[in-house]
Amino acid sequence: MTSPARLGATSARWLIIGEWRAHPARAMVAVLAIAIGVALGLAVHLVNTAALDSFARAISTVSGSADLRVHSVTPAGFDEAFYPRLARIPGIAALSPVVELAATSGQIARPGQRQGAGQANGTRLTLLGIDALQALKVTPALLGMPLGGAGAGAGFDPDSIFVSRAVLSLLGKKPGDVIDLAAAGHSRRFVIAGVLAAADDGQRLAVIDIADAQWRFGQLGRLQRLDLKLADGADRDAVIRRIAALLPPGVELGSADHEGARADALSRAYRVNLGMLALVALLTGGFLVYSAQSLSVARRRPQFALLRVLGLPARGLVSQVVVEGLIVGLAGAALGLLLGHGLADLAINRFGGDLGGGYFSGARSRLAWSPLAMAGFGSLGLAVAVIGSLVPALSAARAQPAAALKGTGETIDPRSRPQPLPALVLLALGGLAALLPPVFELPLFGYAAMALLLAGGVALMPALAQLLLAPLARRALRPVAADLAVRRLWGAPSQASVALCGIVASTSLMVAMAVMVASFRTSVDNWLVAALPSDVYLHLEGTDAGGIDRAAQARLASVSGVANISFVRNMPLRLHAERPSVQLSAQTLVNGQPDLPLLSSAPVPLGTVRVWISEPMGWLYGLSPGMRFQLPLGARNVPVVVAGVWRDYARQFGSVVIGRDDYARLTGDSSASEAAITLAPRAQVQPVIAALKAALPPGLAGQALFGQPAEMRAMALTIFDRSFAVTYALEGIAILIGLMGVAATFSAQTLARVRELAMLRHIGVTRRQLLAMLAFEGAGLGLVGAIAGLGLGLVMAQVLIHVVNPQSFHWTMDTSLPFEMLGLLVVALVAAAAGTAALAGRRALSGDMLRSVRDDW
Known part of the structure; x- marks a missing residue:
């Protein structure tokens, strides 16, 4: 007599092979559903991991072997007199001063505009001014490699600049060529002396001498950051406490870990949401496996009943159906893992490491194998397939063999009503x-x-x-x-x-x-x-640390055809060491209010500095109308009151608006980086734009973007x-x-x-x-x-x-x-x-x- 175990093994092979031979399309749909879910989940994970790794390598290049970093919370920087005070702290072996500016090269292109070979349109990069001797001790990766006949002293030449290979590729340049850079409201010309060999692929970086950076870009007496190297055996916590006691307002202490946390926070919600959406496809695949297995079980109910009569126990029947689901899951998971790597490679080449989200623009990601991730997503595929088969398997095991031998289909009495309570x-x-x-x-x-x-x-x-x-x-x-x-x-x-x-x-x-x-x-x-x-908007690239001065503003306001022009000063502002920067926007107030889509407001006492925050800033920093907080402006922390909250879809990590008069009084900065222009009646848009561009300083005209609503x-x-x-x-x-x-x-x-x-x-x-x-x-x-x-x-x-x-x-x-x-x-x-x-x-x-x-x- 055949044992139940042998009967189960023989029947499993017979029924599974026969079922799939008779209905291959249904099995393939279930396999494909699982494969697509696994592939999407793995692809999103691999692309996100590659993007973060690329960002981490970029941070490593800029930070070098620095142990700590003192950084200004705004692009305006801090007084360089803080440098010698910090250098005297015990436990610091070396200190490298840095001027860090957002810069552009050539004529700015509109977002989405394509560039031809050799065109410099729209190339945005980070410009660093360093002291080569000090950087050698702290951040040696920032030292350039002279090429094209440049001598060893090229780094001290005021006209020399070292750029990353990504910048050379984007600009279509080679060592010895001339490059025009605009930053902080100034435009200067340099000769490419060599490359930054340690810069990561896709990293847009340029380095010049620090004195030249301060002189040519209006940063005399200012620094944006100080990179620190601790002495051997120094007590890190003690050094941090000494530095924190000396930090002036508007300056923060951070490290590469903080920058990594900032990068993670930058795209974390986007990455998690994409991952969840990918798993949704896997969940849908699980329902399709359940549907296919349920119908398969219903069709084969007499066959299962015959096996029960011949001696196959109920648990053997459950095991057989679950094994079918397991095979579907294995095939789907294997196919999904292969598809996932292919999709990840395609996504990086087509959308970039940010998957179209714009969080890691300019970064070139490298796809790497991840056995742990593959095992995890493959296991998810198997689990979904097995769970999708378990309910039909239990249903088949509960069926009465005698009744099932006479027919298929519904086994529940049609007079009974389904129970909706669960x-x-x-x-x-x-x-x-x-x-x-x-x-x-x-x-x-x-x-x-x-x-x-x-x-x-x-x-x-x-x-x-x-x-x-x-x-x-x-x-x-x-x-x-x-x-x-x-x-x-x-x-x-x-x-x-x-x-x-x-x-x-x-x-x-x-x-x-x-x-x-x-x-x-x-x-x-x-x-x-x-x-x-407004009718026309003006935006200037590369003006985080300085923009249109008062004289240029007056010239723009006097252009024929301009009925009114409202200037704005925008800049990034760090409020937390491990959060992305918020945008600080100094705007002209009309009747004491900014021209913004306000959602809520609150009365503010007279004599206080009012600000208006965006929805994301309220969420992230726990702020609401009427609340007070400290805003770092200039060389001090200014107590401000939230006068209102406004809707802003442009900046996910928050923005804060302050009146231009208050901003100029508190910081001494009256420059502007943007403008909203209302035209006079019957004025033509294009002639007015041409006149406005002509009225800009020559160093800024090439960085100007004009747009209509x-x-x-x-x-x-x-x-x-x-x-x-x-x-x-x-x-x-x-x-x-x-x-x-x-x-x-x-x-x-x-x-x-x-x-x-x-x-x-x-x-x-x-x-x-x-x-x-x-x-x-x-x-x-x-x-x-x-x-x-x-x-x-x-x-x-x-x-x-x-x-x-x-x-x-x-x-x-x-x-x-x-x-x-x-x-x-x-x-x-x-x-x-x-x-x-x-x-x-x-x-x-x-x-x-x-x-x-x-x-x-």
């Missing part, structure tokens, strides 16, 4: 999770809420299907095919829910993402309309679409997986009902009526699934809009529904479901129908 509990838990705060500034509970809502929505399908179909099932419908279809769906809710599972999962996720992106884009567009009320809006939305390119791709893949799941589900379900269809054919239902019945069933299931998925997706979209996005990116938005896209999605699902069911029906009805029911005679 689904309602899951939905309630999802709602509660959406109310919880972020964890480590990430919306982890928000994503948990989405997962719970998705699980609850899918679990509710049997009850919802009966509820929606009950009014139709209580009356006779015409034609007869429609009546048969409705009664079949209403009487077999559990089997219908299997088909609906994949539809609802993929549809709801598609709808949620589509509504979120559409809402964000519409909110950004409306914000741009409110934020750009319409073209600036179009440019901003183009950048928005580019940033969300990966999101659009993930959404498209979700749609593809969903439609594939619909096709596989209905095909498998129809083929599993051959005997049922044969019986109907035997009692007189025509072939044409059966095909129409199947088409109506498919359309009905597609419509129910689309309606349920649409409703669930709209709820999940609110979680994305009002929980995930504010907790991730610290801004709010208004809901906007893409009605056209949602309508097309519903029509496509219904059409795909009806068409697939009809095509599968043609195949099922093409054989000998009489033979299918002979066992029931």
Whole structure:
């Protein structure tokens, strides 16, 4: 007699191979669904890791072997008299002063404008002024390698400059060529003496002598940072305490670790959200595995029953179905790992290391193998496939062998009503999770809420299907095919829910993402309309440390055709050592208010310095209208009061606006880096722009960008679409997986009902009526699934809009529904479901129908 173990092994090989040989398409869809989820998750992880590694290498180049760094919180720098005071602190072996400026080379190009070979348009870089002798002790990576016949003393030549290989490539230059740089409101010409051999690929860096940097770019008596090397055996904590006691206002103490934390914070929310979206595809794949396995189990119920009668225990049957899922998971995970590396390589070459998000512009990432990540995402794929197979396996094991030997299909009494309570509990838990705060500034509970809502929505399908179909099932419908279809769906809710599972999962996720992106884009567009009320805008690149002076401002204001011009001074401001900089903006106030889209405000006592903060700054620093905080301005920390909060989609990490008069009084800086221009009646835009450009100082004219609101809006939305390119791709893949799941589900379900269809054919239902019945069933299931998925997706979209996005990116938005896209999605699902069911029906009805029911005679 055959042992149960041997019987189980033999039956497993026989049933698995036979099932996949008979229905290869269904198995391939399940494998592909898992593969796509694993591939997307791994690709996003690899690209993000490569980008952060590239950024870390860039930090290492700039920091060299410096142990600590004293840095100005603004590009204006600090008094160089602090340098000798710091050098006298015990425990410091060497100290390297640095002038650090944002610079540009050549004529500035508009964002998105393509450059030809050898053109210098739009090349932005970091310009460092160093003391070569001191840098040799602290940051030797910043020392240039003379090339092209330059002597060893080229580094001390006031006209010499060393640049990274990335700058040479972007500018189409070689050693010995001339390069024009603009920084801090000044433009100067240099000769390329050599390269920075230690600079990372893609790092845009240029180095000149520190005295030359101070003299030529208006930084006399100013430094932006000091790099420190500690003495051997020095007590690091004691040195840090001594330095902190001497730090003047507007100066902070940091290290390479702080810069790394700043880089991580820069893109962390974007990276986590992309990773979550990638895992959503894997979750959808799990639902498709569940759907495919459930239908496969239903079709083979008599075979399983026969094995039970022959002695195979229930646990053996469970193991067999789970092994099928495990094989699907293994194949999907293996394929996904290969696809993931290919996608990562393509993404880095096409979108860059920031995946279109703009966080690591100019950095060139290097893709590396990551065995730990591969093992992790491969295991996720296996786990999803096994879990998706476990529920159908348990269902097969619970079936009564005697009853199952006589038929397939629904094993639940159609008179029983599905219980919605577990689904309602899951939905309630999802709602509660959406109310919880972020964890480590990430919306982890928000994503948990989405997962719970998705699980609850899918679990509710049997009850919802009966509820929606009950009014139709209580009356006779015409034609007869429609009546048969409705009664079949209403009487077999559990089997219908299997088909609906994949539809609802993929549809709801598609709808949620589509509504979120559409809402964000519409909110950004409306914000741009409110934020750009003037006729023309002027922006100057490379003016963080200095811009248009008062004399030049007066010349611009007197240009013919200019009715009013409002100047703005923008610069980055560090408020926290491990957070990205906020933007400080000094603007002209009108009736005591900035021209901003304010969301809230509060009265401010007279005699206090008022500021207006953006939404992200309020989130990140816990500020609200009426609160006070210290703002580092000039050489002191100034107490200010928050007068209002405004909506800002341009700066994710915060911005603060102060009146220009207050800023000039507190800092002595009356320069400007931007301007908003209102034209006089009947003035022509292009002639006025030409006159304004001519009125700029010669050193700044080449760095000027002029824009009109319409073209600036179009440019901003183009950048928005580019940033969300990966999101659009993930959404498209979700749609593809969903439609594939619909096709596989209905095909498998129809083929599993051959005997049922044969019986109907035997009692007189025509072939044409059966095909129409199947088409109506498919359309009905597609419509129910689309309606349920649409409703669930709209709820999940609110979680994305009002929980995930504010907790991730610290801004709010208004809901906007893409009605056209949602309508097309519903029509496509219904059409795909009806068409697939009809095509599968043609195949099922093409054989000998009489033979299918002979066992029931």
